Amino acid sequence: MTTLKPLISIILTSYNKPSLINQVIESVQMQTFKEWELFIMDDNSYPDTINIIIKYLDDPRIYYKNSFIQGNERYKTTRYATLINEALPLTCGDYICYLTDDTMYVPNRLAEMLSFLQKSPEIDVVYSSQHVKCVDYNLQPTHEYVRKASEILYTAANVVDHCSVMHTRRILLKVYQKYSNYWETDPLYWFNGDAMFWKRLNTFQPFYPINKVLDITFKTPFSFQNLYANLPSKDLNGILLRNSQGDVFLVDNYKRRPISKEMLSYFKYNQNQIVPIPEPFIYKYTEGPPISLTESIPNLRVVKNEKGELFYIENNQKRPFINTTAFRKFKFSAQEIIKVSQRSLDEFSDGPPIYPKLSNYTILPEGKVFIYHHNYFIMTDRMLHPIDKDMLQKLYLLKNCIPISKTSLSYFKIGPPISSYPSHLAEEYQED
CATH class of the missing domain: 3.90.550.10 (Spore Coat Polysaccharide Biosynthesis Protein SpsA; Chain A)
Incomplete structure (x- = not known):
């Protein structure tokens, strides 16, 4: 002393x-x-x-x-x-x-x-x-x-x-x-x-x-x-996150699910599109079961059965693509298709089909990003939420944006804008 x-x-x-x-x-x-x-x-x-x-x-x-x-x-x-x-x-x-x-x-x-x-x-x-x-x-x-x-x-x-x-x-x-x-x-x-x-x-x-x-x-x-810059204040499914120790998690059903390199490869995830995050951010998600072949297929994946039929796994349901036009319309690619058994598919209830034509009755696929002029929207919770371009870039979601017209945009409910985490934190602070 x-x-x-x-x-x-x-x-x-x-x-x-x-x-x-x-x-x-x-x-x-x-x-x-x-x-x-x-x-x-x-x-x-x-x-x-x-x-x-x-x-x-x-x-x-x-x-x-x-x-x-x-x-x-x-x-x-x-x-x-x-x-x-x-x-x-x-x-x-x-x-x-x-x-x-x-x-x-x-x-x-x-x-x-x-x-x-x-x-x-x-x-x-x-x-x-x-x-x-x-x-x-x-x-x-x-x-x-x-x-x-x-x-x-x-x-x-x-x-x-x-x-x-x-x-x-x-x-x-x-x-x-x-x-x-x-x-x-x-x-x-x-x-x-x-x-x-x-x-x-x-x-x-x-x-x-x-x-x-x-x-x-x-x-x-x-x-x-x-690490915090341009992270969304709202939870989004389908995002890959990496903590400071190098562990990787998939946000699935708003839970963090550990995922190995082998499972990243098997489920056709791009291993160059993992978002590094600060430690506390990962713990706001409840931990779910690790991604494995014995667990259900994670959401927001495209799968194909033995008959060659394509489905989008969303909200624990299998949504069939009506045709290849619908598949291409929403910027899905052949590289992300996972071959699965009918038995694996049978674990999921039937979801609403995915049609190529947009109307008042269309249910857009979750996780897809749409662009009207320079305005971006992400589909989540059955709503299109305005979202900033920098946030999309941070999350590796900017590459395959889907053009949408003003008329088509009017068919869908617009949710509240998704703010970035720093902006969310920097709200005006009122002391008593």
Whole structure:
């Protein structure tokens, strides 16, 4: 333990970034200002990350806590906000900073911010410019830019990264007195939990700028912002998802069903069209049985029996194609046809036939995307839901869109638009 009370407390949230976590911790150790304490709040990372963190625990200024959170509990709160709230009561410093496992402080970061606040004791919150490096899976840069701190911010939400801020304990206590907690942990705000906290700080004071780059952040393909970007807020069947450990799941009947490489191949899935997702996102689905030859054929698959008849498996029913025109009309391809026995088909009840002609009586196949001018719609829950092009691209659904006329569009019920997950999370937040 250090003999002197640390002046600055730093809270580092960590989850499965073994390629960066050592640089992050060392960026704190290399600070020119030495009177700090660091709380590493790890969210039950895999051993490769934990083993790196442990190497730094001989520094008496560094404290470590593992949440041991289980996968099926992850989605229930905004995890990094929860970890920060657990750490804040443990801190001793008069000034508080935050850090993530893909961001490094420059050596004079603490000294610069502390000097600013000590020279202006009436100010409680400062923020700095940030160097953003976008990198590929090998951490090689693709592009970079500077997020500048150039003005006093009375609305810092969705503008300032939480690694670029230092605030006083004084304003933190005011936040707690008003809101009865610190950071907002509601899972609605996973994507922008810091923005919710900034709103609380802005209740009392603006953010004052230090127009110098004092931290460097890496935006990797596996950063949660990138993983969450353009994910739909509404559950959609037929999507393949991959978690951070490489496990693949099929969303089928709104459940996550584990699927192996062999089953991906057998059921004619494109293995280049698996969507990488953040860990909590997968756990919002109840786990279903693994895809296997002993289980029922998954939904949204095209099958052919011994007679050569084609069916679309949808909603646990088999929907016959009336003719090849209907098959082509809805952009199905021969490459996705799975040969099955009549016995396997008999497990499904008969569903409504698929006709090529659109009318008031047509029941469109689920999961298909339609385009009218530059407007996209996806068929789900027996409705056409407007959906953004970027979302379709994220889900690998943009390739075979089906043109539809204005007249034909009028035949079908239009459901509410499907918003992207970040947009859904960034809804206007109202405090009581």
